[in-house]
Amino acid sequence: MRIEDLDIGDVVFxxxxxxxxxxxxxxxxxxxxxxxxxxGVITMIGHVEEQPERSVFLVRFEDKNMTLGSPIGCxxxxxxxxSRHETIPGGFKLS
Structure with missing residues (x-):
């Protein structure tokens, strides 16, 4: 799936x-x-006025405590x- 195909509420990394x-x-x-x-989760999708063909995504990322931060333009x-981490049986994560 391409980032450009995502919508508000979709999870990204x-x-x-x-x-x-x-x-x-x-x-x-x-x-x-x-x-x-x-x-993170996409909260809004917009465009830069000078580059209407280029999307900017507002994303709220989780911190280490799984608390959502303020929206960041990406x-x-x-x-x-x-995800950059794989979960294996038993709940362990590989990085």
Whole structure:
């Protein structure tokens, strides 16, 4: 499945560490907003006015306590539909 085919409410994962590029109000540029592999949910899908063919996804990622954070604007290349961790019988995760 392609990221572009997803909809609001779909689960995604951070393809890499997502950092503040300076566009978060009152944020710290370079701060890690979502760790690589973090699970999130799409809350809105939009487009950049200057690039209407390019989608931007608002995603709320879970932290280590499984608490959803504030929405983060992500490009399709920031996201993946597959977890970086595999669960094996017994509930153990491989990374």
């Amino acid at each position: 951070a393809a890499h560490a997502i950092t503040d590029d300076g566009s978060i109000p009152n944020g710290l540029e370079g701060e890690v907003l979502a760790e690589a592999g973090a699970r 490009w399709a290349e920031d996201l993946t539909v597959e």
